[in-house]
Amino acid sequence: MNHKKTREGSYLFQVAEEAELLPFLLENMKKNSRNSIKSMLTRGQVSVNGQTVTKHNYKLVAGQKVEILNNKSARNESSLTGLSIIYEDESIIVIDKEAGLLSMAAKDKNEKTAFSEVSSYVKKQNPGQRIFIVHRLDRDTSGVLLFAKSEMVKMQLQDNWDEFVKERIYTTLVQGNVKKEKDTIKSWLKETRTYKVYSNPTDNGGQLAITHYRKIRSNRQYSLLEVRLETGRKNQIRVHMEEIGHPVVGDKKYGSTVNPIKRLGLHATALTIVHPISKEIMKFESEIPSSILNKSL
Incomplete structure (x- = not known):
């Protein structure tokens, strides 16, 4: 079985014997997960002899060329x-x-x-x-x-x-050096008529909000936190970070006085769900932007 890199960002495989397309790809792209290969098929990244194929059970025959365009x-x-x-x-x-x-x-x-x-x-x-x-x-x-x-x-x-939803993880750049290595913030959140959410330590008829964080690293000016949401309320992380005295960088609405990265220091890094149809547990991740990462070095 041989494959070679062709035009920038695509791979070409020569079919040696009859096979169905999905098993063929799984066998020849071992570095890729089953989910990512199925996604490539759905998105039309796979072609056989120049024709886009999305069917998992498409029958391949010896001599055909399978091309995969990378993400x-x-x-x-x-x-x-x-x-x-x-x-x-x-x-x-x-x-x-x-x-x-x-x-x-x-x-x-x-x-x-x-x-x-x-x-x-x-x-x-x-x-x-x-x-x-x-x-x-x-x-x-x-x-x-x-x-x-x-x-x-x-x-x-x-x-x-x-x-x-099994897990929602955010990477958050906040102002100041957060002293605690990890903590849980629990409060009740209510929205005002001006669309600002405020926090109360006891039940005030608002929605219960629970945020867990751990410190990744910090310097004198900023801290980089991994934040896990137990509840997903509007502006929850932003309100809770203001509450502990370390507002999200660039978040003027909730107490930030600096904006060195010209954006909010908040990034949804990972979402783990049970797939609504297959019931498979799937984790989707996004790379943390360098502007958020570098400020806490």
């Missing part, structure tokens, strides 16, 4: 603005959103949002395909964002969020 090249070719696709199948689509892009519903109807970009992306493959918002990230928060491809899957995920 980076596929993303470049898809011409998406402000985001890239991490994973996609028939039920869900997971993206890596850049800071500055709204999740959805901009006041300016012409402004690009993650929703509008992903929506036009799926419609290119299937004009009847729709996508549905499952959860959101603030405009200036980057990282992993999940969409559903049907209303049924959206409702399933939203109605049983705590059951389906």
Whole structure:
């Protein structure tokens, strides 16, 4: 079995004997997980003798050439603005959103949002395909964002969020040197008429919010924290960081006085879910932006 790198970012395999496409790819791309290979197929990154093939059980015959376009090249070719696709199948689509892009519903109807970009992306493959918002990230928060491809899957995920979402991890750059190596913040959050969320140590009729953090590293000016959400309330991390006296960098609304990275120091690093259809546990990750990483060195 031989393979060689062809044009920038693609690999070519020669088929030696009859096989189904998915098992063939799993055998020849051992460094890639089953999920990532299935995602490549769904996204049209795999072609046989120059024809794009998405069927897992497509029958290969000896002599055919199988070409795989890598993620980076596929993303470049898809011409998406402000985001890239991490994973996609028939039920869900997971993206890596850049800071500055709204999740959805901009006041300016012409402004690009993650929703509008992903929506036009799926419609290119299937004009009847729709996508549905499952959860959101603030405009200036980057990282992993999940969409559903049907209303049924959206409702399933939203109605049983705590059951389906096993872990949500954020990397957060905050002001000052956080003294505690790790801690849990628990309070009740309520939103004012001016859309600012405030925190109360006892039940004030608001929503219970629980945030766990551990310090990755710090210097005199900044600390880099790994934050795990036990509950997912609006602005939860931002409010809780202000509460412990270390607001998220760039977060003027919740107490930050500095903005050296010209964005919010908040990145959705990982999302682990139970797949709504296959029930498989899947973890989606996004690389931490260097602007957030480097300030705490």
